[in-house]
Amino acid sequence: MSFEKLGVFKPLLDAIKDLGYTEPTLVQTRAIPLVLGKKDLFATAQTGTGKTAAFALPILQRLRKPIAGKGVRAVILSPTRELSIQIYEDISALSKYMDIKTTILVGGKDLDKQREALKNGTEIVIATPGRLLEHIENGLYLKDVEIFVLDEADRMLDMGFTKDIRKIHPLLPKRHQTLLFCATFSDKVRKLSKLILTKPAFIETAKKNTTVDTINQVAYLVDTTRKAELLAYLIGSRNFPQVLVFTRTKVSADELAEELKKDGLKCGVLHGDRTKANRLKTLHQFKEGKIRVLIATDIASRGLDIEELPYVINYELPAIPEDYVHRVGRTGRAGREGEAISLIDIYEKYDIRAIEKLIGKKIPQEVVEGFEPDPNIRRKDVDEVKLKAEHKKIENKRVRHYNRNRRDRVSNKKRKTTKRD
Ligand code: AMP
Numbered sequence: 001m002s003f004e005k006l007g008v009f010k011p012l013l014d015a016i017k018d019l020g021y022t023e024p025t026l027v028q029t030r031a032i033p034l035v036l037g038k039k040d041l042f043a044t045a046q047t048g049t050g051k052t053a054a055f056a057l058p059i060l061q062r063l064r065k066p067i068a069g070k071g072v073r074a075v076i077l078s079p080t081r082e083l084s085i086q087i088y089e090d091i092s093a094l095s096k097y098m099d100i101k102t103t104i105l106v107g108g109k110d111l112d113k114q115r116e117a118l119k120n121g122t123e124i125v126i127a128t129p130g131r132l133l134e135h136i137e138n139g140l141y142l143k144d145v146e147i148f149v150l151d152e153a154d155r156m157l158d159m160g161f162t163k164d165i166r167k168i169h170p171l172l173p174k175r176h177q178t179l180l181f182c183a184t185f186s187d188k189v190r191k192l193s194k195l196i197l198t199k200p201a202f203i204e205t206a207k208k209n210t211t212v213d214t215i216n217q218v219a220y221l222v223d224t225t226r227k228a229e230l231l232a233y234l235i236g237s238r239n240f241p242q243v244l245v246f247t248r249t250k251v252s253a254d255e256l257a258e259e260l261k262k263d264g265l266k267c268g269v270l271h272g273d274r275t276k277a278n279r280l281k282t283l284h285q286f287k288e289g290k291i292r293v294l295i296a297t298d299i300a301s302r303g304l305d306i307e308e309l310p311y312v313i314n315y316e317l318p319a320i321p322e323d324y325v326h327r328v329g330r331t332g333r334a335g336r337e338g339e340a341i342s343l344i345d346i347y348e349k350y351d352i353r354a355i356e357k358l359i360g361k362k363i364p365q366e367v368v369e370g371f372e373p374d375p376n377i378r379r380k381d382v383d384e385v386k387l388k389a390e391h392k393k394i395e396n397k398r399v400r401h402y403n404r405n406r407r408d409r410v411s412n413k414k415r416k417t418t419k420r421d
Helices: 010-019 026-036 051-062 081-094 111-119 129-137 153-158 162-171 187-196 224-237 250-262 276-287 321-328 346-359 375-420
Strands: 041-044 074-077 102-105 124-127 147-150 177-182 201-204 215-221 243-246 267-270 293-296 311-314 338-344
Touching: 010 051, 010 081, 026 041, 026 051, 026 177, 026 201, 041 051, 051 074, 051 081, 051 147, 051 177, 074 129, 074 162, 081 102, 081 124, 102 111, 102 129, 111 129, 124 129, 129 162, 147 187, 153 162, 153 177, 153 187, 162 187, 177 187, 224 250, 224 338, 250 267, 250 293, 267 276, 276 293, 311 321, 321 338, 321 346, 338 346
Parallel strands: 041 177, 041 201, 074 124, 074 147, 102 124, 147 177, 215 338, 243 293, 243 311, 267 293, 311 338
Antiparallel strands: none
16 A cells, blocks of 8 residues: 555655655554545554554645635644644644644643744644643634544543543534544543544554563563663673663653763663654664664654564663553564563562553563662562552542542432422
């Protein structure tokens, strides 16, 4: 399949070429014709599958003819500021040969500046639900919206945006197209889809939450302070030609790169604070073998297309267990053997349990000679971690108790009102 065959027009084809995409991904192949045909869409596709371009390309094509006097014509809702920025960057790159304006409305940025950008006219708005509502309250009209997108809808609902979405939806004109993307089906998403989609087409391209059998997974127990040292030791002693290393935060990615450079290892860093151009350059250098260690955060690594990567190392486990599956999926592609190594400290022993539950598999825990965790630190910290877990349990119990009481109060009140009736 090719982008031409999907009906994508020339200015977009040129931008696609500049980005180096040679052929459409599965979700793009399925979604582009449907969106161009103005169908509502319910798609399950995880980040990394090319889903942003799957909706961005046909939206840009549908809005290619500017209409004088029209307001916002497409609204893309996303759960987080980071994801919104990512979508904005992708749309900017794809629309580079078009005359179309995109505005991003997210929290943490100056409201007045965003209002100014809206005043100057914009066809596409990318927003988090809360911030979009703020602008609506300040006079933003959605009456000209032709396309409404909910990206990562499941995450948005989990984050408590249901009410906001329900407030926004009735403000759209009756006739509009809605595209709903989510990583997993859930009852909440299904309920929402019934409310906002009309005769949708379904696309399912989500990967399962199981790690491939050809990947050998192991976790090495180590003290936090000795992780960088152990990593350098593993790369050197096992003679890893190239390795992809994941960290939880941007700060630890930068710090780790500094540490490894001291050991003479050529490193590149990919995280959200680096520009897209810089990230592409780093990736290119890694592919050419000029960089031996590529350090990435989860967000920056999404959709990296690196062939035949034999080793993936989790320097820190991800905050979200599903991200472990994404990370590890970078190795062992297409039936090849791969190895995923996690360096875990005492705090992460709890995180690894959540991952094991998700993948339905035990990850063997081992110790590398010379890097044995200090037993004194362990005992003290275990107590602390246990205490925290205990506090959390009590807090959860308290919340459950409160909710139950509230429910009872509400139903008592209802009963009383009915009696009076
Ligand atoms: P997404 O699933 O939208 O987060 O996309 C993941 C990554 O894949 C992004 O960095 C895109 O730039 C990239 N990408 C999207 N479509 C393609 C394609 N057809 N070929 C290669 N890379 C792509």
